[in-house]
Amino acid sequence: MSVISVKNVEKNFKVYFDKGQSLKERLLFKNRNHYEIRKVLKGISFEVDKGEALGLIGENGSGKSTLLKLMTKIMYPDKGNINIKGRVSSLIELGAGFHPDMSGKENIYTNASIFGLTKKEIDRRLNDIISFSELEEFIDNPVRTYSSGMYMRLAFSVAINVDADVLLIDEILAVGDASFQSKCFDKLREIKKNGTTIVIVSHSLGQIEQICDKSIWIDQGVIREVGKPREVHPIYMEFMGEKRHQVIESSKKIESKNNDQIIEEQAEDTNEGNTPLEITSINRWGNKDIEINEVKICDNLGNEKYVYRTGDLMDIIIKYKMNNETVNPVIGIGIFRNDGIHCYGTNTSTDSIDNVTLKEEGSIRFSISKNNLLEGEYLLDVAIHTKEGFAYDYLKDVKSFRVYSVQSDIGVTRLDHEWDIN
Numbered sequence: 001m002s003v004i005s006v007k008n009v010e011k012n013f014k015v016y017f018d019k020g021q022s023l024k025e026r027l028l029f030k031n032r033n034h035y036e037i038r039k040v041l042k043g044i045s046f047e048v049d050k051g052e053a054l055g056l057i058g059e060n061g062s063g064k065s066t067l068l069k070l071m072t073k074i075m076y077p078d079k080g081n082i083n084i085k086g087r088v089s090s091l092i093e094l095g096a097g098f099h100p101d102m103s104g105k106e107n108i109y110t111n112a113s114i115f116g117l118t119k120k121e122i123d124r125r126l127n128d129i130i131s132f133s134e135l136e137e138f139i140d141n142p143v144r145t146y147s148s149g150m151y152m153r154l155a156f157s158v159a160i161n162v163d164a165d166v167l168l169i170d171e172i173l174a175v176g177d178a179s180f181q182s183k184c185f186d187k188l189r190e191i192k193k194n195g196t197t198i199v200i201v202s203h204s205l206g207q208i209e210q211i212c213d214k215s216i217w218i219d220q221g222v223i224r225e226v227g228k229p230r231e232v233h234p235i236y237m238e239f240m241g242e243k244r245h246q247v248i249e250s251s252k253k254i255e256s257k258n259n260d261q262i263i264e265e266q267a268e269d270t271n272e273g274n275t276p277l278e279i280t281s282i283n284r285w286g287n288k289d290i291e292i293n294e295v296k297i298c299d300n301l302g303n304e305k306y307v308y309r310t311g312d313l314m315d316i317i318i319k320y321k322m323n324n325e326t327v328n329p330v331i332g333i334g335i336f337r338n339d340g341i342h343c344y345g346t347n348t349s350t351d352s353i354d355n356v357t358l359k360e361e362g363s364i365r366f367s368i369s370k371n372n373l374l375e376g377e378y379l380l381d382v383a384i385h386t387k388e389g390f391a392y393d394y395l396k397d398v399k400s401f402r403v404y405s406v407q408s409d410i411g412v413t414r415l416d417h418e419w420d421i422n
């Protein structure tokens with residue numbers, strides 16, 4: 001039975017332009033349109049059943065909080081309908097609904113009455129609310145003296161004690177300390193079991209996976225994916241990862257363009273205009289008898305990718321050029337997690353591949369049939385060197401990649417294992 005029904009909801013905001021600070025700007029822009037209409041939600045529809053928990057995910061500004069505010073009726077949609085059956089309780093903005101000069105206890109009364117409880121009902125629950133918040137010592141102090149964590153404890157304790165049929169939570173749980181957070185999650189599981197329907201907005205996919213049956217990914221005001229959290233989150237992570245990768249790559253391009261410009265300027269300064277200067281980087285060394293031209297990390301279809309799942313195939317492709325004849329070069333790779341942990345390293349010599357002969361130009365494929373790394377951000381080193389370790393070309397942190405896991409085991413790598421329980 002659906003308790004929440006959201007149908008074709010659209011929401012627009014007027015965004016006002018600043019006409020400028022100075023008198024000149026104000027005069028110049030006096031005829032400028034004062035605002036534009038920003039479409040924030042562009043036809044959102046979904047249903048949530050009784051006792052179900054839904055997670056709303058999406059990047060900053062995608063419209064999640066707006067949707068939650070429409071559900072609490074703090075604001076109204078421009079088009080579409082939202083129907084919620086029963087009493088709604090919410091934790092939307094930290095401290096919203098609290099009066100700063102009133103004590104914690106007085107605020108419990110005003111806040112709980114907003115959610116529809118009578119004075120008698122609040123009297124009966126007061127001790128439970130205070131004891132859950134663990135704020136006994138401070139409950140008679142004005143809430144303006146509370147820390148953000150204390151605000152959250154009080155707000156959460158009220159919100160879960162008003163016998164709501166629907167509980168709406170916006171990112172608020174992030175404020176509490178770890179032990180209170182885990183207490184909140186236990187409580188959420190309990191009230192969900194008792195039939196409360198929950199909607200949570202969070203950037204912590206782990207938090208959503210702990211409690212939600214369903215996730216909705218909102219992207220620029222539209223629903224991109226709906227489904228089980230562990231099915232939707234990898235797709236979302238992949239999208240976000242690729243997006244982040246593109247940002248990193250384009251900022252690298254700008255940086256290298258700037259470097260080229262500096263080098264050109266230096267060359268002009270030293271009258272060495274026709275001598276191509278070498279870009280030396282602290283991340284690269286070697287005599288370049290063999291030179292690495294390109295490094296790619298590709299998926300099973302040969303597409304260069306940034307995000308992988310634990311267990312996926314990963315191919316590292318190294319393109320090289322021989323500048324001077326060399327004998328028996330050794331090719332190596334190293335994988336580091338972004339906190340510096342050296343996760344894996346090997347080379348052709350360690351793998352007993354002797355007598356490597358390279359052509360004038362060619363490519364080398366290092367194929368990882370099953371990447372067992374666990375969730376995290378990783379950096380790749382690639383090198384070609386002599387057996388004694390003298391580098392022809394060593395590229396440190398040449399590529400980064402991200403791994404996500406749909407299981408929740410922890411550590412650096414998944415060890416192949418079996419359980420045998422009698």
Ligand SMILES: Nc1ncnc2c1ncn2[C@@H]1O[C@H](COP(=O)(O)OP(=O)(O)OP(=O)(O)O)[C@@H](O)[C@H]1O
Nearest residue numbers: 013014015040058059060061062063064065066067
């Ligand atoms: N009252 C408002 N007036 C004008 N624009 C608004 C208003 N409230 C939100 N917006 C805009 O609507 C868009 C969606 O905001 P919203 O807070 O819903 O996003 P969100 O997905 O919750 O983001 P975040 O993850 O950063 O909290 C943003 O571009 C925001 O600037």
